[in-house]
Amino acid sequence: MSWASNAIALLEADANRSADTHLHVFPLPPQWGIDLYLKDESVHPTGSLKHRLARSLVLYGLVNGRIHENTTLVEASSGSTAVSEAYFARMLGLDFITVVPRSTSPEKIELIEFYGGRCHFVDRAPEMYGEAERLASECGGHYLDQFTYAERATDWRGNNNIAESVFNQLERERHPIPEWIVVGAGTGGTSATFGRYVRYRQHPTRVAVVDPEGSAFYGGWSTGAADYTTGMPSRIEGIGRPRVEPSFVPGVIDEMLQIPDAASVAAIRLLKERTLHWAGGSTGTNLVGAFQLIARMRAEGRTGSVVTLICDGGARYAGTYYSDDWVAERGWDLAPHRARLDRFLATGVWDTTEP
Template identity: 40%
Template sequence: MSERDWTADTVAALRSHVDGVAPVRSLPSPYFTVDIRAVDESGFPAGIKYRAVRDLFARDVVSGAITEGTSLVEASGSATALAAAHFARMLKLPLTVVLPARTSPAQLARLEAYGAVCRKAERPAAMYEEARVLAEETGAHYLDYLGRAADAVDWRGNGLAVALAADDPQWIVVGVGSGVTSTTVARHLRHVGNRTTRVAVVDAENSAYFPGWAAGVTDYGTGTPSKIPGIGRPRMEPGFHGSLVDMVIPVPDGASVAAMRWCREASGVAVGPSTGANLWGVWELARIMRRDGVRGRITTVFADAGEQYADTFHDPSWVAERGFEVEPYAAKIAGLYAP
């Protein structure tokens, strides 16, 4: 097969994935004046990261950075790595994932089932440099999702952004990990001329985004990794553009877990803790809207599937052993929905 034929076939195959709109679910609201909706991306492999990683692969194929047989390297222990492994297997390309040493055995098994080679970095902050050096030494292509995905995603017609912006909600709430989702949504709103919908992002404990955004410091760092997969970073990543978002909401880790559990009971959909953080942010904004006498809708996203956390965040013993304080926040949620 010629290089042009491989490129054309590969781009067509990538475009055939997740071009549709995910289901939109209506969630119970604690206030009759506030409607709550969620775009459910949890059914996609790797959840919310799937579309963005697909776009990154497509861009690199079109540019010639990825060709038939190209070896790939990525630095991630989260859903980004799963999405990269999915597309690498689809394109029959070898992939090495550099990830934190504390990555769970179940996550390692999932990545290896896709055919990825896993390489542990003892210090999470060093894994990006380790991945870059590995790619240089082996002649592989470094995907660098955190550094490049925000500019690879097509914010004009991105399926998630279109779904979140439908019917002009008062607020859109998403998590901030790489910053790609919030940047994509905010750019889409500006592109379509939306004048009213605001974007809020939720951040985890020990993460750099909330203090950096509040202080107006774009390179803020804490040096401490997040305990909530998919959101929070020890440094502010280049994909996050604080000037494009209207609010950053810090969410306690225990609240993320409590809201994750509530979601399964209320909607029947098992999600991960980053989706729990989204819901906690939704409730914070709903309270403000009620206080200010504002009626309207808040739209968020089910960002991750609960199945991948069955042996971790959905296991009460695992959660307790790691010191997450869940019960005070579960009580607050129960109070919100008390008759």
């Protein structure tokens, strides 16, 4: 118990050091009467929104008696969650193994290993879940299982979760209760936290989830099928899944929007040019969705505020989303999407014509 108490104290100290992240204002024409805010999760110690999730998952394992002094932590992730979990495992002096596809980029593997994690490779992404369970069972470890526990590991009532943080930071703004919160879904934990929090606090705020091409979340939400699958990996890292994950809670979501991948990439390049904030692709997906909802508010003659997230920093994507050669190899034409974004910022109208 003394080891677990010390471990919890270390996690709480980390939370206190990085208790809040900045809420930036995206420049919109003031005459619109609409304010767009970007919650910058890239400033966490491990550089992404997943820092919050990883801390919550480890804390959840500790308070449930599943993580002990010599427990090996196991995950199925090749992305930012694994990077953050490796960070916390090292903080607690625990071994960390994440199951990743062989196609995982060297940059991501290097980040995981930088924090002391070890990568275990599988040939196909769908094999990750079963292999992680097997490894945890074999070594007597704990499978953190972000896709199952994300929605329950975070205290949605408060405790400085991301939703409470946003509403506290908006208290002195001219529209302190946002009309919309716009987020993507990777596990579904973030949308569940926001959706539950606004209902618990009885706010009229609506929650919109933006989904990239090929992801199963939109189909699962629109059809009500919890077992909806596409079998396609997402090209926007951190969000989108080939299946509806257990942590996805459709009942707390008010609207979902499907966003073209090329539009997401065009949006982060626009963001960098107009604000100097350098973000990953999922932030672009958020931004495109936020623009569409703001255009709708404008058409309805409504004012208010909209909040979305900067999910992670852009430096780790310098060779992908910010590389013209890499984008061209994927057959993405960013120009028509960029033109639509620019027209929106000039007119407040969202062009629904297909690029």
